[in-house]
Structures are given as C-alpha cells and as structure tokens.
Amino acid sequence: MSSFVGNDDEMVNRYPNDEQAEALIRGDDPGGPASAGIAGLVASIRSLGDQEIADEVAARHVAMVVGEAAVSPRPDHDPVVGTQRPRRRIMLSTVLSSLLAKVMAATVAVAAVGTGVGVAADASAPGDLLHGLDRAMEAVGIADGGAAERIDEAKSLVEVDLPAAVAAATEAAANGDIETEAASTAVTALEAAALRVSEGAEGEQSALTRQQVAALLEEIAAQLQNEDGFDGAAIAEQARLIRPEVELPEPVFQDEVPPVNVPPDDVPPPTPVPTIPDEASTDSAGAPSEEAPTEAP
Amino acid sequence: MTPFDSLLAAAQEGAAWAWERLYQDLSPTVRGYLVAHGAKDPDDLLGEVWLQVARNVGTFSGDEAGFRSWVFVVAHHRVIDERRRRTRRPETPIDDSAPDDWAGTTGPADDEALAEVATERVICLLATLTAEQRDVLTLRILGDLTVSEVAAAMGKTPEAVKAVQRRGLRRLGKLVREGVPL
Numbered sequence: 001m002s003s004f005v006g007n008d009d010e011m012v013n014r015y016p017n018d019e020q021a022e023a024l025i026r027g028d029d030p031g032g033p034a035s036a037g038i039a040g041l042v043a044s045i046r047s048l049g050d051q052e053i054a055d056e057v058a059a060r061h062v063a064m065v066v067g068e069a070a071v072s073p074r075p076d077h078d079p080v081v082g083t084q085r086p087r088r089r090i091m092l093s094t095v096l097s098s099l100l101a102k103v104m105a106a107t108v109a110v111a112a113v114g115t116g117v118g119v120a121a122d123a124s125a126p127g128d129l130l131h132g133l134d135r136a137m138e139a140v141g142i143a144d145g146g147a148a149e150r151i152d153e154a155k156s157l158v159e160v161d162l163p164a165a166v167a168a169a170t171e172a173a174a175n176g177d178i179e180t181e182a183a184s185t186a187v188t189a190l191e192a193a194a195l196r197v198s199e200g201a202e203g204e205q206s207a208l209t210r211q212q213v214a215a216l217l218e219e220i221a222a223q224l225q226n227e228d229g230f231d232g233a234a235i236a237e238q239a240r241l242i243r244p245e246v247e248l249p250e251p252v253f254q255d256e257v258p259p260v261n262v263p264p265d266d267v268p269p270p271t272p273v274p275t276i277p278d279e280a281s282t283d284s285a286g287a288p289s290e291e292a293p294t295e296a297p
Numbered sequence: 298m299t300p301f302d303s304l305l306a307a308a309q310e311g312a313a314w315a316w317e318r319l320y321q322d323l324s325p326t327v328r329g330y331l332v333a334h335g336a337k338d339p340d341d342l343l344g345e346v347w348l349q350v351a352r353n354v355g356t357f358s359g360d361e362a363g364f365r366s367w368v369f370v371v372a373h374h375r376v377i378d379e380r381r382r383r384t385r386r387p388e389t390p391i392d393d394s395a396p397d398d399w400a401g402t403t404g405p406a407d408d409e410a411l412a413e414v415a416t417e418r419v420i421c422l423l424a425t426l427t428a429e430q431r432d433v434l435t436l437r438i439l440g441d442l443t444v445s446e447v448a449a450a451m452g453k454t455p456e457a458v459k460a461v462q463r464r465g466l467r468r469l470g471k472l473v474r475e476g477v478p479l
Contacts, residue, residue, distance in 0.1 A: 015470065021463050025437050037473030038466055042438055044419045049329030049439045051412075053340070061344045062313065062320050068351035070311040 301361040309354050320347065323365060327372050330439045332416065333423055334376045334431065342379065346372045369440035370450045373432065380428065422472065430465030433458055 015032045016024060023030035027046065029039045307315035327346060331339040349371050357367060423431050432451060436442045444462070448455045 013467075016463060016466050018459050018463065021459070021466050024466055025434075025462070034470040034473040038469045041422060041469045041473065042434075044415070045333060045423065045435065045438050047329075048332050048416065048419060049326035051325060051329060051332075051416075053324050053328060053343070057340045057343075058320060058324065061324075061347055062317050064344060065316050065320065065347045065351040066311060066313045068348050069308060069316065069354060072352050072355050 299360070301364070305354075305357070305364065309357075316351070319364075323368055326439050326441075327368060330369065330372055330435050331376065333420065333435045333439060334380070335420055335424065336376070336379060342375055346375050349375070366440070366442050366446045366450075369436060369442055370446075372440075373436060373450055376432075422469075425472065426465050426468055429461050430468065433461045434465045437462065 016030065016035075016038075020030040020032055020035070024035070024038055024042055027039065027043060029035050304315050304318060308319055324343060324347075328339050328343045331342045331346075336342045346368070350368055353371075357364065359367070423435070426434070429451075433447055436447045436450065437444075442450065444455045444458050447453075448458045451458065453461075
C-alpha cells in the first residue's frame with residue numbers, strides 16, 4: 001500500500017530511496033508515487049529472461065562451447081609443449097587499472113582545483129580526457145576479436161583517443177602471447193605515451209607522441225603477422241623511442257597474482273571513480289560516453 | 298564439494314553434459330539481458346558470450362552465484378562492445394525519446410506476435426534510460442547481481458551504482474506517470 005498521500009513534487013523527486021529501490025528491484029511494491037507501475041515495468045524487464053531459446057540454437061552453442069572448452073587452459077596447470085619455456089601473459093587489467101587510477105586521480109584533482117567542481121569519470125563527454133579514460137576502460141573489457149583486430153582498432157584510435165588506443169594495443173599484446181619482455185616494454189612505452197598526453201602534452205610534443213605510438217603499433221601488428229615467430233627486439237627498439245617520463249606501475253604477471261574469481265581479460269579493473277552526488281546529479285551529467293555522438297571519423 | 302563445484306570441474310574438463318546444464322540454466326536470462334540492450338542478433342551474441350566463458354572457465358573459481366555474476370559480466374562487456382561498434386558505425390538511429398504511441402499499438406492475434414510487441418515495448422522503455430541506468434537496472438533485474446557485483450563490473454563504487462539505480466527507477470516512475478501502458 002502506498003505510504004504517500006498526494007503527489008507532492010518533492011516526494012516524487014526523492015522517490016525511491018535505496019530501500020524502496022531494492023524492493024522494486026526484487027519485484028515488490030514498497031508503496032510510493034507510481035510504485036505499482038514501476039514494479040510492473042520491472043516485471044516487464046524481468047520477463048525478457050523468460051523467452052526460450054530455440055533448440056537448434058542451443059545445440060549449436062553447446063557444441064561450440066564444448067569444443068572451445070576442450071582447448072582452453074585447464075585450472076591449476078598450463079600446457080607446456082616440449083622443452084619450450086611457458087610464456088607468461090601480462091595481466092592487462094591490473095597494469096592498466098593501476099595506470100588509469102593514477103591518471104584519473106591526477107586529472108580529477110586538477111579538474112576539482114580548476115573549477116571547484118568534482119568531476120565524475122562516467123559523466124565525461126566526448127573530447128575531454130576522462131571520456132578517453134572511460135573508453136580505455138571499456139576497451140579492457142573487450143577480450144574478443146584477436147590481437148590483430150585490436151591492433152587495427154588501436155591504430156584507428158591513435159589520433160582521436162590515445163588512452164583507448166593504448167588499451168586496445170596492450171590487450172592485443174596480452175592476447176597475442178607476445179613474449180613477456182617485449183610485451184612488457186611495449187606496454188610500458190604505451191603507458192608512458194598515454195600519460196604524456198594525459199598530462200597535457202600539446203602541439204608538437206603530442207603529435208610526436210602519437211607518431212611514436214602509431215609506429216609502435218605498426219611494429220606490433222607486423223610482428224603479430226610474422227609466421228617465423230615474434231621478434232621482441234624489434235618491438236623493444238620501437239618502444240624505446242617513447243621514453244617514460246614518470247614512474248609507471250610494474251607489469252604484473254599472471255603467475256605472480258593471487259587467484260581471483262574472474263578471468264583477467266573479462267573484468268574491468270576496479271577504478272577510483274568519484275562518487276556521484278546523488279540529488280545534485282542529473283541524468284544528463286551521468287550519461288555514459290557510449291550515448292555520445294560518434295566521436296571519430 | 299558442492300554439486301556446483303562438481304559441475305564446474307566437469308565443465309572445466311570439457312564435459313558436454315556440464316556445459317549443457319550451465320547453458321540451460323543461464324542462457325534465457327543472459328539472452329534477455331542482450332535483448333534488453335537492443336542486440337540486433339541476440340542469439341549470435343549469446344554464442345559469443347558462451348565462447349568467451351568457455352575460453353576463460355579455467356581461470357574461474359567460485360560458487361554458483363559467482364559464476365552467474367561472472368557470465369553476466371562477460372555479457373555486459375559484449376553489450377559494451379556492440380554499443381561501441383554501433384556508435385562508430387550508426388545504422389539506425391536509436392530513438393531515445395519516449396514513444397508517444399504506447400497505447401496505440403494494435404495487437405496481432407497470435408501469442409507469439411503479442412509477445413514480440415511486448416518485448417519491443419520493453420526495449421523502447423529501456424531506450425529512454427541512459428545507457429548507464431540501463432546497465433545497472435538490467436544487471437540487477439535480469440542478472441540478479443548485487444549492488445557490489447554491479448559496482449565491480451562497471452568500475453564504480455556501490456554508492457554510485459545505487460545513485461544510478463535510483464535515478465533509473467525514478468525515470469521509470471516518470472514514464473508511468475506519463476501514462477505508459479504496462
């Protein structure tokens with residue numbers, strides 16, 4: 001039953017609170033302005049999960065999945081072929097989350113000082129730095145498509161969204177099973193480039209950084225296609241042109257990280273996004289970057 | 298060892314029966330989640346989600362709720378991936394305005410067509426939310442994820458997720474008051 005009498009604007013604007021929201025999410029009607037209607041809409045959303053999947057679709061999916069699982073790494077042991085030393089893969093999410101946390105913290109601090117207003121990363125708009133970081137974090141969550149595709153994506157992003165380009169490239173490095181040393185060097189260089197641009201490099205410096213990143217990506221792309229094996233030295237040589245200017249997080253390797261509940265490529269890093277002041281915020285301020293207009297040609 | 302532990306271990310070893318069970322348990326709601334986000338080909342996207350799960354299942358450890366949450370996080374990333382593709386190469390503009398003709402749709406006779414209309418209505422409804430509100434509400438309602446799990450999936454604080462959730466529900470309330478038929 002409704003605990004509200006009348007349709008007071010303030011009441012409507014403050015409804016629901018957290019407790020009422022939880023009830024609505026559960027499918028209960030906690031009472032309040034239009035609560036029965038909201039509960040009905042929530043039920044409609046939930047009903048999307050009631051649709052059955054066609055038998056032939058299910059059979060095809062299960063067959064695909066079983067095939068994939070059969071060649072996927074088993075828990076507790078990685079396949080080692082012959083005497084080859086097993087390659088270690090960079091924990092991309094850990095490396096990048098650490099980097100992005102630093103960049104974001106610095107940027108938000110600067111924004112707060114400059115404007116007196118806290119800036120939420122998820123409220124960023126195309127064209128500003130935080131938007132780039134948003135996109136970069138999104139890119140971390142995209143693990144499909146293969147290394148070559150990610151490099152292509154990174155190359156197309158270099159001019160318009162360098163952090164996103166870096167994310168895609170580092171993901172490619174991880175997915176591509178690039179030898180540890182080369183990947184580590186490349187990732188460190190890419191991170192340095194991202195930081196340099198993030199910290200306000202402009203004009204020639206920015207253009208040079210982008211050129212260097214583009215060249216490094218070209219090298220990685222070429223090496224990914226190299227059927228004779230990966231030439232880590234070539235990547236390292238290219239990467240050294242992008243000189244780190246600040247202290248960077250050390251790459252973390254899979255066998256140095258305690259077990260977690262989720263695979264590294266699938267879960268975005270926890271990021272120190274500033275809490276959005278609830279009532280002061282508006283929907284438009286909280287609008288995510290994906291709803292923004294196309295940002296790049 | 299719980300029954301789910303045995304199921305997971307079998308799936309990690311590539312047992313078909315185990316994958317069938319996991320698929321049957323989770324796929325309808327995962328597909329519903331993909332539909333809620335306007336997936337053009339939800340079946341295709343669902344297959345991609347499961348392939349990703351199969352690729353990484355060896356690294357998963359946890360209980361049944363954790364597995365469910367993880368599968369939805371994978372689905373969430375596929376949705377983001379598709380959203381980005383759509384943003385770069387827009388095909389049909391997404392109408393984010395509240396539809397005027399909620400009540401005006403004439404219902405086809407058979408149940409299947411009626412169900413399709415109902416689904417379209419829900420998708421239109423969700424399209425009036427911001428992507429962030431849509432993410433939070435659908436992960437909570439269809440994925441059954443907790444606030445903390447959603448926060449981890451979206452790289453936000455639990456408080457930020459709660460705020461988005463409140464705003465999303467408030468928006469739904471506004472639609473109700475504007476006369477959206479259920």
